[in-house]
Amino acid sequence: MAMATAHTSAQTPARWQDFVQLLKPRVMSLVVFTALTGLVCADRPLNPVLAAVAILCIAVGAGASGALNMWYDADIDAKMRRTRGRPVPAGRVQGADALALGVVLSLFSVMLMGMALNWFAAALLAFTIFFYAVVYTIWLKRWTAQNIVIGGLAGALPPVIGWAAATGTAPLNAWLLCAIIFFWTPPHFWALSLYTSEDYAEAGIPMMPVVAGAASTRRQILFYSLLLVPLCLAPAFTGLGGPIYLGVAGAGGLVFLLLALRLYRSHAGETPDARRDGLYDVRAGARDARNLFAFSILYLALIFASLLAEHLLGAAPLALFAR
């Protein structure tokens, strides 16, 4: 089993902030945002306290997945610049404590979701935690270059959980939000891995640029971008998004495609990675990869924010083909 054994004793006393760091707060904030969008887009009146509890459960469940991921991946985290400062590889928190935190928070979040909202949403939350911690972290991540493609499902499910928390169902529009995040994940992570591939190679993780090379990765990024952009327009035709959404998704999609095309034509990820001082210092050749990586975050945030705004403000959806 790939556990950290070199750091079984804490070098410095673990502070509560170290345990918060185990929950990956930045990832948690994205999960909260997308789950809230799913919950609001369900357009079902829900007691605000129960809505807050649903979002809290999803956030804590995501945090629990993060803790379980940091427990299992401590050995490879210690080899990568981006992750070597995490609490377990840095020796501030023992692996067993990270595991205990992950298990306890998983149980608490799923039980509370079931008790406060409904057991369908709780089951989806439990499945998401299981998928991220076991299917992605333990199985896919070290085994296949498709790790982040398949594993991306865990990051894509929060809007469905939010929708299910509000309604007890998961209709097509909820799965459409899931599909958008699912197809957004490969261009996003592969753009990042194009300029951090040495880190992944050192840790023995079969990321796409390490296994298939930079040119193949850039081609696949373009392929997934061509799938993603039309998919992002779909909510405007299914009664989910309105004119603001269509404008944002359309204009942003054009920029996304342009950046993906520029990355495809570039040589990003091909020259050897000289040691740099900062993690996100980028060679000139990899600038296109960084641009797409940065814009992908903005694009996802914008389309979900426009959906959220339209539903909160009560803007009429376009429903061009919706019944």
Place this chain on the structure above:
Amino acid sequence: MSDPRSESEAETKARRGRNLAIAFGLFAFVVIVFVVTIIHLRGNVAIPQP
């Protein structure tokens, strides 16, 4: 687990912080369960009995 008698000041401070965080988390959980129970009870009471 370290012996509390041989702890440094930093270790004592870190342990106190962890204990307070656990206490806060458990208290918050109890409050949430109580509030959720009241909300569900109120909803059930509001439904007219046949």
